């Protein structure tokens with residue numbers, strides 16, 4: 001039976017948020033966390049392996065206490081164990097340290113793991129770095145952007161389409177795979193399932209000390225990269241602003257720019273005969 | 278050991294001639310090197326790679342480190358990342374830049390980990406500050422902000438850059454560069470991944486990337502049904518339809534239409550943008566659009582500020598209005 005670890009992350013729901021089309025605003029009250037869509041697919045891949053040939057699935061996340069929610073969800077879906085790595089000193093970790101912390105956990109608690117599954121990239125930072133860096137630190141091979149896995153005795157066969165190449169690869173275990181966003185469409189979780197999972201949460205919580213990280217460990221300070229400035233992209237384009245009734249602005253648009261538009265279309269547009277407003 | 282001032286660019290030629298990211302990054306490296314003083318170097322692994330070496334020299338590389346061996350014929354993540362790590366330890370470059378192809382995106386993090394250094398993904402710009410540090414400029418915090426990131430202590434400084442971010446230099450037939458042949462180490466460990474089949478399946482070039490007119494729709498279109506009207510407009514204008522990420526996630530249109538960092542770069546003569554706020558991940562892909570017409574009910578949306586013509590209106594009504602006007606105006 002395969003010993004599978006799935007790394008999942010909680011991300012803000014902002015960009016995919018239910019949204020009020022009347023006011024054009026986000027329904028912020030619903031801006032809670034959700035399971036990163038790619039992580040969700042990694043979990044789906046693990047669940048399918050479990051169904052087909054049996055597996056033990058540990059879902060692990062590093063994040064704030066609130067991230068427990070996605071572990072409940074993972075357990076409701078079929079993960080056997082949920083583990084939260086959480087500590088003030090882990091906050092602010094870049095990918096170098098996120099992968100270090102995840103690796104630490106796996107080395108200490110799941111020494112005889114077979115397969116680590118990650119999403120290819122998260123929806124909030126999309127670095128696509130945590131998977132490869134975790135593999136590097138665990139000194140195991142990794143295949144990214146995989147769309148199909150077939151697990152065998154001591155190896156897995158993975159299929160992917162990357163950089164214009166369709167490939168089938170065979171990888172020794174233990175190994176790591178990141179699941180592409182186009183694959184393993186996640187299953188639906190009935191509400192009662194979630195509720196049940198919340199009744200008996202049973203999530204393991206591990207802090208920096210329990211992970212054996214140095215007393216001086218501080219992710220924010222120790223990350224090799226540092227943000228020195230944050231700004232919003234301002235573009236002060238000298239532009240033409242048209243406003244008013246739709247009919248009026250559309251007429252104005254073609255009056256003033258009909259030539260430009262027509263030439264890009266490769267068509268000659270009739271010039272406008274002015275309407276009475 | 279003190280690091281050199283050299284800037285390295287990983288030579289990713291697997292899809293050359295279509296994929297020109299290495300040439301694009303070389304161009305920016307040439308720029309950066311004028312203020313740091315180091316040399317611009319390309320790194321080429323493979324077998325019978327002279328053609329690429331020459332190409333990189335003609336596009337700005339002053340030095341090319343080459344490992345040429347039949348065992349390097351296939352792009353192998355494990356081997357290539359080990360070799361790049363070893364070379365970097367030996368020659369101590371100040372900076373390593375990697376094109377964000379899928380291969381580059383998998384390799385760069387592994388190299389950064391082995392070298393115990395930082396890595397910034399998908400930079401939209403690179404600069405050198407007064408202290409000579411590489412400023413890695415990348416979108417952050419979900420899209421409306423851009424961060425300047427540095428790697429203050431560890432070396433090399435590392436970043437990946439998506440194809441299309443920089444402009445390549447013209448081919449210089451007179452350029453000369455030094456080629457450094459590096460031996461393949463004889464203790465290369467056995468690859469733990471075996472390629473069973475590999476088939477070149479070039480993705481069809483999406484028409485949107487070459488279209489003269491692109492019509493992009495965002496969440497402001499309101500619903501899948503209303504979004505469909507953009508196709509009618511596109512038919513009339515002989516245009517292609519693009520979309521933002523929330524639209525693609527809501528399945529109003531397939532993900533092939535995604536315009537932005539995670540999707541396609543476009544370079545139309547005219548871009549019409551309907552109900553799009555203008556997050557940096559989206560607008561990063563629009564820098565080559567000649568003329569932008571934005572329609573948004575919020576006059577302060579970034580997309581409206583970027584546009585040449587900003588129409589303050591309801592996106593659906595404007596779409597219908599433009600369709601109507603065009604039908605009258607197109608001569609038969």
Ligand SMILES: Cc1cc2nc3c(=O)[nH]c(=O)nc-3n(C[C@H](O)[C@H](O)[C@H](O)COP(=O)(O)OP(=O)(O)OC[C@H]3O[C@@H](n4cnc5c(N)ncnc54)[C@H](O)[C@@H]3O)c2cc1C
Pocket residue numbers: 015021023024122123124125126418419420421494495496497498499520521522523524535536537538539540551552553554555556557558559572573574575578590591592593
């Ligand atoms: C790592 C990462 C990568 C990303 N990559 C991409 C990418 O490649 N491409 C991409 O597009 N996004 C990407 N995003 C998402 C991006 O940050 C934005 O969330 C997205 O571009 C916003 O899409 P939007 O403008 O359609 O929606 P919103 O930001 O919700 O904007 C909707 C706009 O419509 C206007 N509006 C509302 N109602 C109307 C109406 N009736 N008439 C007219 N206007 C109206 C509003 O004023 C608003 O400006 C990425 C995000 C992350 C974190």
Ligand SMILES: Nc1ncnc2c1ncn2[C@@H]1O[C@H](COP(=O)(O)O)[C@@H](O)[C@H]1O
Pocket residue numbers: 007008009036038039042060061062063095098102117118119120121122125126127128129130131
């Ligand atoms: N904090 C985290 N906890 C657990 N897994 C993570 C975390 N961050 C990233 N991952 C995993 O790494 C994948 C890629 O993340 P990223 O490199 O941030 O794009 C995600 O889909 C997750 O599987």
